Amino acid sequence: MKIRAAVLEEFGAPLVVRELDLAEPGPGEVLVRVVACGVCHTDLYTASGADPSGYAPTVLGHEGGGVVEALGEGVSDLALGDHVVTLFSPQCRECIHCLSDRTNLCLAIREQQGKGFLPDGTARLSRGGEPIRHFMGTSTFAEYTVMPSIALAKINPEAPLEAACLFACGLSTGLGAAINTAKVEAGSTCVVFGAGMVGLGAVAGCRLQGAERIVCADLSQDRLELARGQGATDVMVGDEHSVERILELTDGFGADYTFEATGSVAVMRQAVESARMGWGLCTVTGVAGKGEMLNVVPRFLITGRRVAGSSFGGVKGRDQVPQFVERYLAGEIDVEAFLSHRITLDQVNEGFELMERQDGIRSVIGFS
Numbered sequence: 024m025k026i027r028a029a030v031l032e033e034f035g036a037p038l039v040v041r042e043l044d045l046a047e048p049g050p051g052e053v054l055v056r057v058v059a060c061g062v063c064h065t066d067l068y069t070a071s072g073a074d075p076s077g078y079a080p081t082v083l084g085h086e087g088g089g090v091v092e093a094l095g096e097g098v099s100d101l102a103l104g105d106h107v108v109t110l111f112s113p114q115c116r117e118c119i120h121c122l123s124d125r126t127n128l129c130l131a132i133r134e135q136q137g138k139g140f141l142p143d144g145t146a147r148l149s150r151g152g153e154p155i156r157h158f159m160g161t162s163t164f165a166e167y168t169v170m171p172s173i174a175l176a177k178i179n180p181e182a183p184l185e186a187a188c189l190f191a192c193g194l195s196t197g198l199g200a201a202i203n204t205a206k207v208e209a210g211s212t213c214v215v216f217g218a219g220m221v222g223l224g225a226v227a228g229c230r231l232q233g234a235e236r237i238v239c240a241d242l243s244q245d246r247l248e249l250a251r252g253q254g255a256t257d258v259m260v261g262d263e264h265s266v267e268r269i270l271e272l273t274d275g276f277g278a279d280y281t282f283e284a285t286g287s288v289a290v291m292r293q294a295v296e297s298a299r300m301g302w303g304l305c306t307v308t309g310v311a312g313k314g315e316m317l318n319v320v321p322r323f324l325i326t327g328r329r330v331a332g333s334s335f336g337g338v339k340g341r342d343q344v345p346q347f348v349e350r351y352l353a354g355e356i357d358v359e360a361f362l363s364h365r366i367t368l369d370q371v372n373e374g375f376e377l378m379e380r381q382d383g384i385r386s387v388i389g390f391s
């Protein structure tokens with residue numbers, strides 16, 4: 024079939040919206056009509072050429088929400104008309120990692136997905152007979168996409184897809200960092216560095232876990248206001264003295280749980296140093312620049328602090344994204360606050376510009 028898609032033709036150049044060919048879903052695959060898709064830093068990072076594993080041409084986009092339009096051979100867990108959220112982090116339910124409750128890093132299709140292919144090592148996207156590689160296994164800056172069924176979370180159809188699609192990436196990462204990775208306990212004190220999509224999700228996750236005190240640090244007052252809306256009890260503008268100020272706020276000890284959601288290794292260090300001696304747990308979610316190192320004075324660890332990393336918030340997508348969507352529908356998670364701009368596919372480059380200006384949290388592309 025012919026589809027319209029935003030193509031990264033060349034690093035550092037605007038995306039080009041044009042017509043491509045999309046082949047039918049193969050065995051284990053599903054054709055999804057994309058209804059909404061968030062524009063995320065990872066798309067921009069790849070478009071800029073800064074990502075060493077990036078490739079072009081490709082169709083970017085990974086925060087998709089859509090409707091199942093056709094099923095490949097052997098797909099039995101999804102039906103035509105199902106509403107789905109796309110997962111760059113799939114869940115096969117069979118590999119050694121999926122069978123463990125200690126990680127969400129499914130091993131089933133990693134290698135081919137990283138190269139830009141579907142699990143059988145080929146692409147469904149093409150133009151003039153030339154294959155075009157998929158991005159993050161999703162390629163949702165497009166009217167339609169073909170994805171493996173293990174990378175689709177079936178959600179409640181009552182959830183508007185323009186909101187549900189935000190559970191495809193940063194929001195679930197933040198929620199999951201608090202709920203799955205840190206397993207924040209009720210009554211605890213938490214600190215979240217960064218109030219972008221991930222940090223705000225972590226604030227919401229701490230609140231849902233019953234944290235008593237949630238301190239959020241960011242550089243932007245607007246974002247700190249959003250953090251209050253998600254449940255932050257204290258907010259502060261982050262700087263080189265953030266640790267001292269957090270210690271002052273916490274009787275000199277630091278917080279039970281700290282979260283880093285900035286991508287800065289200097290802030291990661293602050294997050295480690297703001298964790299309480301004895302049992303403080305620092306969860307790192309930010310993606311640092313290539314070659315950057317996290318400096319930690321070992322004494323901080325010997326005296327009982329721990330550091331954990333969290334990819335996609337430890338969320339097993341097919342199981343947990345639908346649960347998050349239910350909590351959103353029940354009024355427990357305010358997703359609308361993150362949905363700053365509604366744009367069309369043709370405006371995708373404006374979505375990047377809004378993000379670079381930190382204008383709002385998410386622009387969402389709506390497909391009519």
Ligand SMILES: NC(=O)c1ccc[n+]([C@@H]2O[C@H](COP(=O)([O-])OP(=O)(O)OC[C@H]3O[C@@H](n4cnc5c(N)ncnc54)[C@H](O)[C@@H]3O)[C@@H](O)[C@H]2O)c1
Nearest residue numbers: 217219220221240241242261284285286308309310334335
């Ligand atoms: N682990 C994962 O699976 C995963 C998933 C999505 C995104 N990420 C990463 O998480 C990070 C956050 O993503 P995002 O979309 O929320 O980004 P974002 O850029 O929207 O937010 C980062 C925030 O950090 C703030 N910040 C910068 N320096 C600070 C400082 N010194 N003190 C306090 N705040 C400071 C900025 O003001 C900004 O609001 C990025 O590095 C992103 O690549 C990781």
Ligand SMILES: [Zn+2]
Nearest residue numbers: 063065192193
């Ligand atoms: Zn993303």
Ligand SMILES: [Zn+2]
Nearest residue numbers: 115118121129
């Ligand atoms: Zn798996």
